[in-house]
Amino acid sequence: MWQYHNTHAKRDTIAETVACSAYRTATEIEAVALVTPTLSGNTARLLSTFRPEQPIIAATPSETVLRQLLLNWGVFPSLVAV
Secondary structure, three states, rough: OOOOOOOOOOOHHHHHHHHHHHHHHHHHHOOEEEEEEEEOOHHHHHHHHHOOOOOOEEEEHHHHHHHOOOOOOOEEEEOOOO
């Protein structure tokens, strides 16, 4: 199935640019998963906007953030100790 991923749009923040680069790199090297540490969940949410084929594994120390990330497309949060 063909999917459109708007990776050529102008990015407003450094975080958006980094997330786009991570998505494009993961796609190009055919990565099995995208793994990201996150305190607030924003990193995983930004990656989720690109709808990657790979699962996004989000490691967070916060149970609140873990529950919030469960609502994001393709994100599989994991609780980790700090």
